[in-house]
Amino acid sequence: GAVVSQHPSRVICKSGTSVKIECRSLDFQATTMFWYRQFPKQSLMLMATSNEGSKATYEQGVEKDKFLINHASLTLSTLTVTSAHPEDSSFYICSARETSLVTQYFGPGTRLLVL
Amino acid sequence: QKEVEQNSGPLSVPEGAIASLNCTYSDRGSQSFFWYRQYSGKSPELIMFIYSNGDKEDGRFTAQLNKASQYVSLLIRDSQPSDSATYLCAVRVSGGYNKLIFGAGTRLAVHP
Numbered sequence: 001g002a003v004v005s006q007h008p009s010r011v012i013c014k015s016g017t018s019v020k021i022e023c024r025s026l027d028f029q030a031t032t033m034f035w036y037r038q039f040p041k042q043s044l045m046l047m048a049t050s051n052e053g054s055k056a057t058y059e060q061g062v063e064k065d066k067f068l069i070n071h072a073s074l075t076l077s078t079l080t081v082t083s084a085h086p087e088d089s090s091f092y093i094c095s096a097r098e099t100s101l102v103t104q105y106f107g108p109g110t111r112l113l114v115l
Numbered sequence: 116q117k118e119v120e121q122n123s124g125p126l127s128v129p130e131g132a133i134a135s136l137n138c139t140y141s142d143r144g145s146q147s148f149f150w151y152r153q154y155s156g157k158s159p160e161l162i163m164f165i166y167s168n169g170d171k172e173d174g175r176f177t178a179q180l181n182k183a184s185q186y187v188s189l190l191i192r193d194s195q196p197s198d199s200a201t202y203l204c205a206v207r208v209s210g211g212y213n214k215l216i217f218g219a220g221t222r223l224a225v226h227p
Contacts, residue, residue: 034214042219043217046215103164106159109157
């Protein structure tokens with residue numbers, strides 16, 4: 001089956017620092033990857049759509065300068081949370097869509113805690 | 116605003132019973148529908164998808180789609196305590212990039 005990995009699985013950082021999260025599709029090529037955020041007891045909220053070789057498309061209300069997305073290859077997308085603050089603490093989950101298909105497969109998520 | 120609505124629950128069913136989870140969506144142009152299961156603290160995992168009106172069965176799971184009523188459901192037969200999780204309904208938005216819009220999820224509790 002389709003496998004998506006994320007690294008790191010958990011990160012604790014100080015307020016004001018930047019954190020990079022990697023999302024990899026391990027056994028398929030993903031033209032499109034998606035980044036979600038989930039706060040406790042809430043549903044998934046799509047932050048942005050990442051397309052290989054082009055700029056990401058951000059959802060309304062998501063600051064593109066704060067959440068930098070790079071999709072440099074067909075198997076890797078990165079999300080960088082710049083100048084993180086405690087309110088950015090959340091569960092960040094990526095998903096990847098195999099190029100020829102519609103179905104999205106999720107990575108295991110990254111739990112970010114900003115102190 | 117395209118929306119996906121689910122009853123938040125909890126839906127409590129005894130072990131061995133059928134659990135019925137429901138979802139409605141607002142985008143009449145949607146063509147693809149997905150059910151994901153999410154255990155507490157974990158990321159969602161795909162259970163099944165459905166594109167055509169009617170029923171689609173996979174093991175103990177049956178997805179039902181009625182595009183005229185903009186309604187999709189998931190039936191879980193012979194429910195087990197391990198099925199206790201939050202079930203997320205997702206609808207692919209008509210237009211580019213194959214974005215999914217998720218419902219808030221229904222929490223299912225299967226008690227022995």
